Amino acid sequence: MNPRLTRNELLRRGAAGGALLAFPSILAACGGGGGGGSTDGGELKDVLNFANWPLYIDVDKPTTLEDFTSQTGIKVNYFEEINDNAEYFAKIQGPLSQGQGIDRDLFVFTDNSRFPGILVDEGWVQKLDKDLIPNIENLVPAQASPPFDPNREYSLPWQSGMTGIAWNEDLTGPVTSIEQLLTDPKLKGKVSMLQELADSVGLVMLANGDDPGSVSDDSFNAAIDRVQAAVDSGQIVRFTGNDFAQPLTRGTFAASVAWSGDIVQLLADNPKLKWAIPSDGGMIWTDNMLIPAGGSVPTASTYLNFVYDPAIAARIAAYINYVTPVVGAKEELAKTDPETANNTLIFPDEETLSQVKQFDSEALNNDEYITLWQGVLGQ
């Protein structure tokens, strides 16, 4: 069993941490702040304000959030207010750039957007208190060193997911390749792709035989030319966020570039929906929890420790059907729900993982690429 903190021990550590942290913060204040208070973590509070994406946590009673409250005495205000990385970032960057907090202790950004990198570089997020997160040892090794935060000083993964092709069986047979998605006349006018550059461009790069993990001008241009051609021909009608789900279910779209967990969740009510990693490969991404400036580091770190308990991680992953970054969750789940534990969309095996790639993190910050992609979106 992994170490679990008792409430007393936690408060003690929190107070000690708070006292220790208070001193450097005075120095930092004298020295002119120096970028976003990675030192002033605040004190342990009895409330955690957690901003996350919709449909991204278990809601069956008793929920893991309720268990967290009963274990630690910390109440959680859970805000489902993030629909889109760019949109949420635009909302919070104003106060953060003015050195103000945003009344949140924890929020979630995807690593296939440039925002985690900007948040870290600008000092708008705070370092984790790893003393309060002994369960960090359960982080899967593959996630230990992302480019935007090589030592996981500021962030921990919430969940990962895969980008592939979903289709509605009422309207089409299997859509198993990007080539088919972009050119099959039967799908004309009924295809949507994701608005997130890394998802859509990544898949097309794989279909072109290029490596989305190391983007060049040539491979990027080849990919967006191919998407543009499909827009011009009327094959693709929309670029979406999460809102592909309803039109795909209704049959307005026959096939969509889509995220794995959403389809698994939709499957329960819509067995005609299918999802697959395209024959040329799919994309994988990770949502990361970060502590915004002004948030309480000890409180947030306490929660991070809680969700890195394999038993808790298993409950969350089993409910939301995304890939958990916590080692041991699968074994925990196998005890109660072996079927879910063998779902390769939730616990991808070696074979699945060999089919998915991560998008080039440097290309995400390339302004020219972003402008070119906006052009494809018609913007």
Added chain:
Amino acid sequence: MGSFFHRHPKLAPYLLLAPGLLWLGLFFLIPLGFLGYQSLQSGVFPNFEFTWEFSNFSDALSDYKTQFFRSFLYAGIATVLSLLLAYPLVYWIAFKAGPWRNLFLLAIVAPFFVTYLIRTLAWLNILANEGPVVGFLRDIHVLGANEGLLFTSLAVVAGITYNFFPFMALPLYVSLEQIDPRLHEAAKDLYANPRQTFMRVTLPLSAPGIVAGTLLTFIPAAGDFINAELLGTPKQQMIGNVIQAKFLESLDYPTAASLSFVLMAMILIGLLFYAKIVGSEKLTG
């Protein structure tokens, strides 16, 4: 207070104007100043610098002329359509509906009780391939078996027309309702046929309503982005979509700000021309 105005009668209008002017100054002019400042910056988020970057404006125009053109085209068509749809309807309500007037007016305003976004999303369902409209049009062979309405320019214009319809109908109603019915009788007494009565009496007297309605419809419609976003494809994106994406997706604030300014300037210039035309004797009689 009363004696103050008696002693300084010239100050009264300024004092009455003050709250409104203060409001506009604080919440329109100052932000506009910031927007202007931002539109002349250069650099990449979050490191923008003020460099008198006037090329932002020429780039904005040349890079997005398609979307500008499309915005004015869609807004123009929607405005004309609203006018053509609203005029007979409102005419009937004003002159023929009698005691039912208020009920019909309420019916025009009723969609406003639902938020803009939901109203537009409803059109997604109305125009969907599985929906009744497409089904009917396919049955009577106006649309082919594989043709649809959703994700076309037609869908976007229809959405804009629907959403801004009350802005056209209400000012029209106000101007028509004020027309004294005895003027119609007088025209008849002077041997005007119904057509002449309409052209020479009703239409000129309702001109202020037409002008107000077209402005209230066209200006917001030209900057709209929800309809193109939900009912169109990338090929139907309007300038509002570009500004929205520049601000929120690519975080390119200088371009977004200069696009906003160019849009404002274009609408303003159009407005001046319009005022010049409708200001002439022709329309106001």
